[in-house]
Amino acid sequence: MIKISKLTDYAVVVLTQLSRDHGVHTVAHLAESSGIPAPTVAKLLKPLTAAGLVASHRGTNGGYALNREPERISVAAIITALEGPIAVTECVSDADSLCGVESLCPMRGNWEKINRAVRAALEDVTLADMAAPSPWPLPPATAQATARTETRTGESRG
Amino acid sequence: MIKISKLTDYAVVVLTQLSRDHGVHTVAHLAESSGIPAPTVAKLLKPLTAAGLVASHRGTNGGYALNREPERISVAAIITALEGPIAVTECVSDADSLCGVESLCPMRGNWEKINRAVRAALEDVTLADMAAPSPWPLPPATAQATARTETRTGESRG
DNA sequence: ATAATACCGTACTAAATTAGTACTGTTTAG
DNA sequence: CTAAACAGTACTAATTTAGTACGGTATTAT
Secondary structure (H helix, E strand, O other): OOOOOHHHHHHHHHHHHHHHOOOOEOHHHHHHHHOOOHHHHHHHHHHHHHOOOEEEEOOOOOEEEEOOOHHHOEHHHHHHHHHOOOOOOHHHHOOOOOOOOHHHHHHHHHHHHHHHHHHHHHHOOEHHHHHOOOOOOOOOOOOOOOOOHHHHOOOOOO | OOOOOHHHHHHHHHHHHHHHOOOOEOHHHHHHHHOOOHHHHHHHHHHHHHOOOEEEEOOOOOEEEEOOOHHHOEHHHHHHHHHOOOOOOHHHOOOOOOOOOHHHHHHHHHHHHHHHHHHHHHHOOEHHHHHOOOOOOOOOOOOOOOOOHHHHOOOOOO
């Protein structure tokens, strides 16, 4: 369904918490206040640390803290940290993996065009945006949305 | 990895074939010329037919044909036909599925913003674009690509 | 030093999704 | 009436993703 993994979803939640309180937070604390199992929180913080989005502090009174202003952390950066380069198709994501279907390959340039557009959309939203209160439902902005969009509106519960 | 399913990938391949030769093609024929297993081709053509993207003709000399000009079939329409409404997170895709993590929900409006941007990007590319010969590598357009992009360039094989 | 705290890293298990296969039914042309 | 070709369902297998467990290392306080 062209969606991100649950782990990435959780990562945004955890990072949002860190952005609200700039101090150092332990995994246990973050897990408790978010409702996400602690081992899972620890798991997602690892690649986030490796990517330099958060900083870790060991020992007593240690924990994790944001390593950069929320305004300077894009959703694209978060996704990239956890899932690797953003690519809608496997074709372009790694040079080693062949397509399997040869006739697919001639259009990898077109897929890359799509990838860039998606990437740009994701670069444009920062953690600060995500932490900010969100108006819901969203005001209709560009109206290029499909006809299907209106099928489900009204019963927003999720 | 925020990618579409293989079935959708195949669908684009099959539709590209149909767009090149406007006649009626059997599943067997499409399978042979694409290299995709016949049952799989049959499987993906079903929802495509339901969505009105292709038309099916039963009986002897039957088969499938494009139901619309390639210029009027967007990649978004193909993905939607096979995978349902385009949404990066589950949260907004269906009203019935709760998030599980409550703290996630306050930012569904922000996620929807992202969903719209992705959707727009996918609406913008048509089947005709995909069937067209693609320059590769693509000329750098907006340069908002992440630093990671350059890590893998050079050995394009996929 | 010693002990407690909290991250680090790897391996493993289980669940969910996705891909692929098989089979039976229905429609159309000759 | 027979053969061609789609329609629909059910099932199996493979892959991916989520979640758990455990032993190790660094830092701080006593």
